[in-house]
Amino acid sequence: MSHSQNQHIVLASRPEGELAVTDFRLENTPMPVAADGEVLLETIFLSVDPYMRWWVRAEKSYNDPIEIGQVMVGGTVSRVRQSRHPDWREGDVVLAFSGWRRFALSDGSDLRRLSPMAAPPSTALHVLGMTGFTAYAGLCNIGKPKPGETVVVAAASGAVGSVVGQIARIRGARAVGITTGAEKLAYVKHQLRFDAVVDHKAADFAEQLAEACPDGIDVYFENVGGRVFDAVVPLLNTYARIPVCGLISQYDDAPNGGGVDRLPATMAQVMGKSLTVRGFIQTEFAGEQMADFLEEATRWIGEDKLRYREDIVRGLENAPGALTGLLKGRNFGKTIVQVGDL
Amino acid sequence: MSHSQNQHIVLASRPEGELAVTDFRLENTPMPVAADGEVLLETIFLSVDPYMRWWVRAEKSYNDPIEIGQVMVGGTVSRVRQSRHPDWREGDVVLAFSGWRRFALSDGSDLRRLSPMAAPPSTALHVLGMTGFTAYAGLCNIGKPKPGETVVVAAASGAVGSVVGQIARIRGARAVGITTGAEKLAYVKHQLRFDAVVDHKAADFAEQLAEACPDGIDVYFENVGGRVFDAVVPLLNTYARIPVCGLISQYDDAPNGGGVDRLPATMAQVMGKSLTVRGFIQTEFAGEQMADFLEEATRWIGEDKLRYREDIVRGLENAPGALTGLLKGRNFGKTIVQVGDL
Numbered sequence: 001m002s003h004s005q006n007q008h009i010v011l012a013s014r015p016e017g018e019l020a021v022t023d024f025r026l027e028n029t030p031m032p033v034a035a036d037g038e039v040l041l042e043t044i045f046l047s048v049d050p051y052m053r054w055w056v057r058a059e060k061s062y063n064d065p066i067e068i069g070q071v072m073v074g075g076t077v078s079r080v081r082q083s084r085h086p087d088w089r090e091g092d093v094v095l096a097f098s099g100w101r102r103f104a105l106s107d108g109s110d111l112r113r114l115s116p117m118a119a120p121p122s123t124a125l126h127v128l129g130m131t132g133f134t135a136y137a138g139l140c141n142i143g144k145p146k147p148g149e150t151v152v153v154a155a156a157s158g159a160v161g162s163v164v165g166q167i168a169r170i171r172g173a174r175a176v177g178i179t180t181g182a183e184k185l186a187y188v189k190h191q192l193r194f195d196a197v198v199d200h201k202a203a204d205f206a207e208q209l210a211e212a213c214p215d216g217i218d219v220y221f222e223n224v225g226g227r228v229f230d231a232v233v234p235l236l237n238t239y240a241r242i243p244v245c246g247l248i249s250q251y252d253d254a255p256n257g258g259g260v261d262r263l264p265a266t267m268a269q270v271m272g273k274s275l276t277v278r279g280f281i282q283t284e285f286a287g288e289q290m291a292d293f294l295e296e297a298t299r300w301i302g303e304d305k306l307r308y309r310e311d312i313v314r315g316l317e318n319a320p321g322a323l324t325g326l327l328k329g330r331n332f333g334k335t336i337v338q339v340g341d342l
Numbered sequence: 343m344s345h346s347q348n349q350h351i352v353l354a355s356r357p358e359g360e361l362a363v364t365d366f367r368l369e370n371t372p373m374p375v376a377a378d379g380e381v382l383l384e385t386i387f388l389s390v391d392p393y394m395r396w397w398v399r400a401e402k403s404y405n406d407p408i409e410i411g412q413v414m415v416g417g418t419v420s421r422v423r424q425s426r427h428p429d430w431r432e433g434d435v436v437l438a439f440s441g442w443r444r445f446a447l448s449d450g451s452d453l454r455r456l457s458p459m460a461a462p463p464s465t466a467l468h469v470l471g472m473t474g475f476t477a478y479a480g481l482c483n484i485g486k487p488k489p490g491e492t493v494v495v496a497a498a499s500g501a502v503g504s505v506v507g508q509i510a511r512i513r514g515a516r517a518v519g520i521t522t523g524a525e526k527l528a529y530v531k532h533q534l535r536f537d538a539v540v541d542h543k544a545a546d547f548a549e550q551l552a553e554a555c556p557d558g559i560d561v562y563f564e565n566v567g568g569r570v571f572d573a574v575v576p577l578l579n580t581y582a583r584i585p586v587c588g589l590i591s592q593y594d595d596a597p598n599g600g601g602v603d604r605l606p607a608t609m610a611q612v613m614g615k616s617l618t619v620r621g622f623i624q625t626e627f628a629g630e631q632m633a634d635f636l637e638e639a640t641r642w643i644g645e646d647k648l649r650y651r652e653d654i655v656r657g658l659e660n661a662p663g664a665l666t667g668l669l670k671g672r673n674f675g676k677t678i679v680q681v682g683d684l
Contacts, residue, residue: 225609244613263604267567271586271621278619279612284581 005032008071009319011056024072032105034084039045039111041078041096041104046337047125048074048313048322066075066138072100072319073128077114077121079340086128093342102339105139121342126159126334127308128297130282135163135294137241137285138221139171142278147172149218152209154178155227156188156197156326159334160245164221165194166306173219176212178228190286191307208233222246230262233269245281287322309333310331348373350413350660351442351661353398354366361395361669366662376426376445381453383420383438383446388679389467389656390416390664392588414442414661417472419456419463421682434682439464442661444681463641463684468501468676469650470639472624477505478635479627480585481513484620487512491560494551496520496570498530498539499651501676502587506563507536508648515561518554520570526674533649548573552604564588572604574609586621651675 005028012025034040052074053067066072076099080092085108088094095112098104114121119128126132143164145151151168155161156177165175165188177188177197188197196212198205209231216237222229223246236242270277300306311333313322319337326335354367357562360462376382378399383515394416397408400436413485422434427450430436437454458461461470468474485506487493493510497503499594507517507530515636519539530539538554540547551573558579564571565588642648653675655664661679668677 100620222609223607229605229609244609246613261605263571263608264567267564267571267586269621270619271588273356274621274623274626276618276620277612279614279616281616284616 004031006016007102007316009134010069011066011072014068015056015060019324021320021324026317032103034082034105036084036106038107039080039085039088040082041098041106042081043076043078043098043102043339044342045077045122045125046074046100046319046339048319048326048335048337050245050326053327062088073105074099075125102316118303122310122336125336127163127306128294131159131298132163132289133286133293134282135160136280137165137289138280139164139167139244141285142280143219143221143241145171145173145219150174150176150213151219152217152232153221154224156194159182160223162192166192170300170305175318200228210235222227233266236273236275238273240273241276243279311335312338314338346373347446348640349658352411352413353408356400356410357398361666363662363666364660368444374445376424376447378426380447380449381422381427381430381645382424383448383680384423385418385420385440385444386417387419387464387467388442388661388681388684390661390668390677390679394665394670395669408456416441417467419466435463444658461643462654464678466677469505469648470636473501473638474505475589475628475632475635476570477502478509479508479624479631480587480622481509481629484585484622485561485563485583487513487515487561492516492518492557494555494559494560494574495516495563496566498536499526499674502565504650512642512647577607578615578617580615582615582617584617584619586619603669627645652678654678654680656680
């Protein structure tokens with residue numbers, strides 16, 4: 001396409017049940033022009049994340065829903081194409097929040113400059129971004145694993161879980177991952193180098209988890225919810241810590257089989273074992289710790305101590321399909337849509 | 343009885359469901375004789391506490407269960423009747439851990455000397471002892487109320503709850519108590535001087551609690567469990583802290599009525615509000631903080647900032663009834679069994 005026109009993707013209809021690519025619409029729009037104090041950004045990479053499913057619901061959750069006809073929002077890695085702002089120059093590569101747009105304007109207040117020489121810029125959307133920092137903040141502030149302790153994390157091949165286990169190992173703890181599927185199990189064990197990995201769809205999952213944690217569990221990083229939790233709780237040690245940052249599986253879980261209220265037994269464990277259960281969102285810690293995290297994690301990537309995997313889809317028009325595929329678990333690694341060239 | 347014989351109470355049977363006085367048996371035994379390095383103690387006051395329900399369960403919790411035929415354990419205020427230990431003299435009043443016995447031996451290592459002039463010795467079993475320190479440790483280390491914040495505590499007229507609310511007020515926070523019965527409601531409001539008190543048996547309990555907490559709840563000191571928790575959770579503010587030190591209403595293992603699994607909704611609140619839920623036992627903090635606590639709390643009692651109430655039952659033989667009554671909430675104030683005279 002020529003750069004005399006812009007393109008964006010809007011929410012075309014409110015999804016009923018499963019989200020479909022037809023709930024989105026690509027539109028051509030006039031090319032935006034930077035006013036004084038603004039920069040014109042060209043999107044290179046677009047982040048596609050599970051929580052976007054909640055943004056297109058009618059109900060308010062932790063943000064306002066996206067309206068019909070509104071451009072989809074989302075984090076991007078972008079290049080400054082034109083600057084009328086003193087702090088930014090043409091060619092700067094930045095972390096932005098342009099949404100599903102080819103070109104966008106910004107007053108600069110929501111941008112962070114990236115150093116393409118230090119790490120691939122796309123990493124700012126995951127391992128050197130929000131998901132990586134979520135893992136770091138939850139482990140450092142709540143999990144606090146000591147050398148030799150056992151850290152368990154579910155969705156271990158995912159954007160958060162993969163970083164949790166690798167930082168646990170960097171801190172001298174044992175990392176035990178939970179995932180499913182031969183490819184992901186092998187990836188967690190051999191590429192991410194967790195000490196052990198367990199398949200949560202195995203019939204004897206609870207027994208396998210107990211075997212993988214002979215000294216019990218000191219930190220359970222809760223990012224899925226659901227039945228994994230039931231297998232973890234009996235293995236928790238006294239003073240174990242449970243950072244809670246996601247409960248994905250709970251939302252579509254069928255109601256618990258026996259109609260059993262698991263809260264009293266869980267609270268009895270909290271009391272009897274002096275457990276710490278602590279919910280968090282990474283923004284709580286970002287102001288104080290993001291700079292330290294970026295410095296440490298960039299170094300770990302350079303030293304091959306922190307690995308990641310990207311699942312890149314090319315073309316803005318394919319963003320809706322990337323999102324619906326992610327929601328069905330078809331991705332393997334962080335889903336990114338490449339819109340422009342680096 | 344003559345002092346040529348001793349008496350103690352043993353666990354006669356493992357309770358099925360509700361604990362009954364018939365699960366205990368009073369036995370006459372020979373009078374113990376102090377060997378070299380030992381002291382003979384006469385029990386004056388015996389502490390009866392909710393967690394004793396845990397000790398008679400078959401399952402191991404944070405201590406080994408009491409065996410059938412074993413003497414019930416428990417804290418006591420005792421007088422040294424005979425000493426063959428250089429550090430202790432006849433007549434010394436001490437905090438001991440004699441259990442449900444009239445006379446007991448000690449090698450002195452588990453004794454703490456009390457100063458009857460500084461405070462009534464029975465206070466070492468509650469406000470200046472384990473329950474008072476439980477309130478202090480849970481508030482100072484986990485609850486951390488800031489001036490102006492709202493602290494809610496159930497069993498507000500009880501040994502722990504009464505101290506929680508009063509220390510919250512000393513720290514500049516608002517104290518809201520939950521209890522039931524006209525007498526206890528009045529006591530919490532007018533004697534303990536809580537800012538508000540709510541009757542958990544009122545039909546509109548949840549609405550009353552919401553009215554008593556117009557700015558939400560910042561600290562919920564969980565020492566009862568059960569349905570009070572359900573009314574508290576929706577009122578919790580972001581970053582609220584929940585020290586968990588007791589779940590009395592759950593101890594008798596009564597299954598939940600509605601058959602609804604409350605765990606997923608509770609975990610969603612933990613995540614959505616960045617809550618901290620932290621179980622604890624006071625022993626975790628006693629080594630570092632007990633001396634400071636005793637100094638502060640003794641001063642607060644002298645300044646009439648910290649009040650307490652004792653519910654004294656006379657006679658060792660009435661200890662089982664005192665415990666079962668306590669578990670049913672029939673006590674009013676700290677339950678103490680007076681075994682001997684001061």
